[in-house]
Amino acid sequence: MKLSKPQRQIYNMESLMNGSVSCVCGCMLLDTVKSEDEINNALNIMYRMNDALRIRIQKNGEEVSQYISAFTKNYIPALHFDSREELNAYADSYAKIPFAPDGPLSEITPVILPSHSGVLIKLHHIYY
Numbered sequence: 001m002k003l004s005k006p007q008r009q010i011y012n013m014e015s016l017m018n019g020s021v022s023c024v025c026g027c028m029l030l031d032t033v034k035s036e037d038e039i040n041n042a043l044n045i046m047y048r049m050n051d052a053l054r055i056r057i058q059k060n061g062e063e064v065s066q067y068i069s070a071f072t073k074n075y076i077p078a079l080h081f082d083s084r085e086e087l088n089a090y091a092d093s094y095a096k097i098p099f100a101p102d103g104p105l106s107e108i109t110p111v112i113l114p115s116h117s118g119v120l121i122k123l124h125h126i127y128y
Helices: 005-017 036-049 084-094
Strands: 023-030 055-060 063-068 106-112 117-124
Touching (some): 036 106
Antiparallel strands (some): 055 063
């Protein structure tokens, strides 16, 4: 499928800048502690049911298009933090790491704190 006009503009900017223009990064925490396995099961269901999270960009000559990769079950190791401040500091630096141009455009990672659990979400700007 062809890129939309806004997606194409983002792709072109990234081509000129040799890297990600920006990504959106945030965290969603529950007031309970879930196990790594419980969070991973939920993430696998979410990735299986949500095609948009599996969008990939491919270049064939001068033509750039998007496609939805097949779902594959994954186990994503959880990140463990002692405090929200520690998590926020990590997220600030993590958000600046660009996505690979031919790889996944979303990364959702389990997060576990002493009294909370949840996910750290990073999405490529091409989604918006």
